[in-house]
Amino acid sequence: MLDSLHQFRFPEAELMEGEQVRAYADADFSLSHQSIIDTLSQVLGTKHIPESIVDLGCGPGDMTSRLLTLFPQAKLLAIDGSVSMIQYNQSFLEKRNQTKHVSFLCSCIQDWIPYTSYDLIFSNSLLHHLQDPFVLWSAIQRAMGENSFIFVCDLIRPESFSQCEVLVNRHAKDASDILKNDFLNSLMASFTIEEVAKQLDCVRLANRMKLVQISDRHWMAHSLI
Ligand SMILES: C[S@@+](CC[C@H](N)C(=O)[O-])C[C@H]1O[C@@H](n2cnc3c(N)ncnc32)[C@H](O)[C@@H]1O
Known part of the structure; x- marks a missing residue:
């Protein structure tokens, strides 16, 4: 097998279902998730408090809950x-009494037509699940108003399969086999920073957004303020 992921990604299934959902929901992502929320808070500062938020590919609730804690x-x-992710998310937020201002929608984002624009358009760890990355960028365009703030994070595809294994051993050594396998598949399915930069260029968001590497495995792109 060629040990190179330099040119190609290996897309994975879009939706997370079955045993994958429980493994992901039970995993402890608190450090990386909170650091993303802290960065969002720093970038937005105290002047830009969103009144409306959309969380695209919200998953089982940990990230949604952190967004609601920041912007109650x-x-x-x-x-x-x-369906199972939405159910997990709803019960996660119910346990924390955080559902008051929340609506849940079980829909693929490619089928979603927003009725309104959102002050904050947020997505973590969704892009690498999509066969076609423009599904995310066009959903963002549909949800955008003049003053919307976009904040997107995801994994970076390493240059080789062996580098993926190094990252799995570094960050998920003690995780379940399902989670380790998911992480490996996700790394191989993700985009390089250069590919994300090209995507932003294609949808004419490149000059409105800053794209940076934030860890050994993540990038972040957010609107300029
Ligand atoms: C890796 S999880 C990330 C969940 C959450 N954002 C987080 O940070 O923990 C990716 C989520 O995106 C969802 N997803 C994948 N493709 C999707 C699509 N086309 N439309 C809507 N959701 C999608 C999956 O079902 C899964 O819940």
């Missing part, structure tokens, strides 16, 4: 194409 007054729409 905001109305939030949590979207995921997986």
